[in-house]
Amino acid sequence: MSDARAILGALRRGEQPSDDDLAWFVQGLADGGVTDAQAGAFAMAVCLRGLEEPGRVALTRAMRDSGNILHWDLPGPVLDKHSTGGVGDCVSLVLAPALAACGAFVPMISGRGLGHTGGTLDKMEAIPGLTTALDEARFAEVVRQAGCAIVSASAEIAPADKRLYAVRDVTATVESLDLICASILSKKLAAGLEGLVLDVKLGSGAFMKRHEDARALAEALVSTANAAGCPTQALITDMSQPLAPALGNALEVDVSMQVLTGAAGGRLLEITCALGGALLASGGLAADTTAGEAAIREAITSGRAAEVFGRMVAAMGGPVHFIEDWQRFLPEAPVIREIAAPQDGVITAMDGEALGLAVVHLGGGRQVESDQVDPAVGLSDVVSLGDRVSKGQPLARVHAARESQADAAERAVRAAITFGETAPETPLIHERIG
Known part of the structure; x- marks a missing residue:
């Protein structure tokens, strides 16, 4: 039987924990069997000593398995993207409905603002009446009806990650590559995805300021996710300036709607097409990334993606006619x-x-x-x-x-x-x- 002190001692000595040890420790994070002091010691030991790839994969799987895992029976692939965070980055608001308009289903579990970067949930909640806190049954219903839903993680999704992240935030261990991978991917894998694309930001507005750091993170995320059973790829994208010409929650919703309704384009549209094209190709909805990019662009320019966004907003409690007159509704x-x-x-x-x-x-x-x-x-x-x-x-x-x-x-x-x-x-x- 595993023991917290033995696992921590082995990590301190630079020894790699077994899959069973990691599963035991993660379960203790989820059910309270591991104390805050032990959780902090674990985070610091991993931060200082690191995990080899098998350990990172085992930690990610254990954190995924610490709560509910969603299962889907839908007439199309279940796809999603994740961004490592930037400024003026409202890709999710454009990409999710564009993917749905192309035949994918997008159960997007998102986060709130972190540090200097904005949060997708905060942007969505700038729309009056809309709630991102859906229970799993309602979440599944919105995904089936609208094709996509952008929501917060329920308490039952990867609870070990929520506990460990809170500890990392106050112990200066947020920047551990192994813990970042496990935190990001445990929630995405728990969503039951069949394909994932990662948008790893690089530049003055990103957490990663150097190309070598961004590449290391992208490679670790891709190898870990693929080893855990989710086909994944990553794009390292530029964040030397804001992606959209607006920063702020309602303002970024406004810019997203301008793109979805054909009134604007620019870098936001181009990154959306690149990420979406990669996903459509990996999900079997396009012959290759070039065809996938063209399909995403057509879904946006034709207005089909905007219609999907409107259905999603209404299903999540927002205004029924939001896309027809969105500026009237935004604060x-x-x-x-x-x-x-x-x-x-x-x-x-x-x-x-x-x-x-x-x-x-x-x-x-x-x-x-x-x-x-x-x-x-x-x-x-x-x-x-x-x-x-x-x-x-x-x-x-x-x-x-x-x-x-x-x-x-x-x-x-x-x-x-x-x-x-x-x-x-x-x-x-x-x-x-x-």
């Missing part, structure tokens, strides 16, 4: 002002993390877990790398609850943007893994 901040450029020049660099934190300080994210998010605040009409602006032209618009908050955001935006003569060329997709 608006009382203070809206332009941020003027302090000089002439070309936008050569942007500190995406600083821009994300400016939105957090406006109230669009959480500084502590209990903070209430203001869905209306944020930044819109943000300039892009390579744009040439004249002094006095707008760099962005700030949406704030109070004038003093708008003042602080204005200073932060100006400090986050660098002017020069020419902007470096950065590819939207840096690398494909798997």
Whole structure:
């Protein structure tokens, strides 16, 4: 029989735990048999010593198996994507309905804002009346009816991960590659997926600032997920600037609706097509990624994806006619002002993390877990790398609850943007893994 002290001692000595030891420890996390002190010691030992791939796979499977695993009987493949987090990243709101419009089913279990990055659940909940806290029966019903649902994990999905993540957050062990893989993948695998694509962000607005770190994470996630039985690939994508020209919950819903209704495109549309094309090909709904990308683009430009989004919103408690007049339903901040450029020049660099934190300080994210998010605040009409602006032209618009908050955001935006003569060329997709 396994024993917490023996497992921790072996990890401290650099020995690899057995599959049974990891399963026993994870079950203790889920049912309380392992104390907080032991959970913290485990997280630190894994962070310092690391797990080899078999151990990472075993930990991921054990965390998946610590709660309910969803099973589907649907007339199409069950597919999903996960992003490692960035700014202006509202891909999920466009991709989920586009995949559903192409014949896939998308049970997307998402998260809230973390650090300087926005959360998909917070964006969805900017829509009045919509709830992301669906029980498993209702979740399954919405997926069957609409083709997709974007929800929070229930208490029965990977409960060991919820316990361990809370411990990691206060023990400086969040950045462990092994624990990141197990945390992300345990919830995705518990959703009963038949295909997964990972959007690993790289750049100033991402958690991974160096290419080698992003590649290491992408490779670890892909190999772990595939070994655990879920066909998975990853794209390393650019986050040297916000993906969409808006940061903030209601503002990102607005941008997503503009893409879904054909009023906008740009980087958000291109990344959506790339991720969706890879998924459609892996799920057997397209001959290859090129055909898959074309199918996703057609689903969006034809309006079929927008219709799916509208059905999903209504099924989750939101307005029935949301897609017809979405701007009427979204909240608006009382203070809206332009941020003027302090000089002439070309936008050569942007500190995406600083821009994300400016939105957090406006109230669009959480500084502590209990903070209430203001869905209306944020930044819109943000300039892009390579744009040439004249002094006095707008760099962005700030949406704030109070004038003093708008003042602080204005200073932060100006400090986050660098002017020069020419902007470096950065590819939207840096690398494909798997």
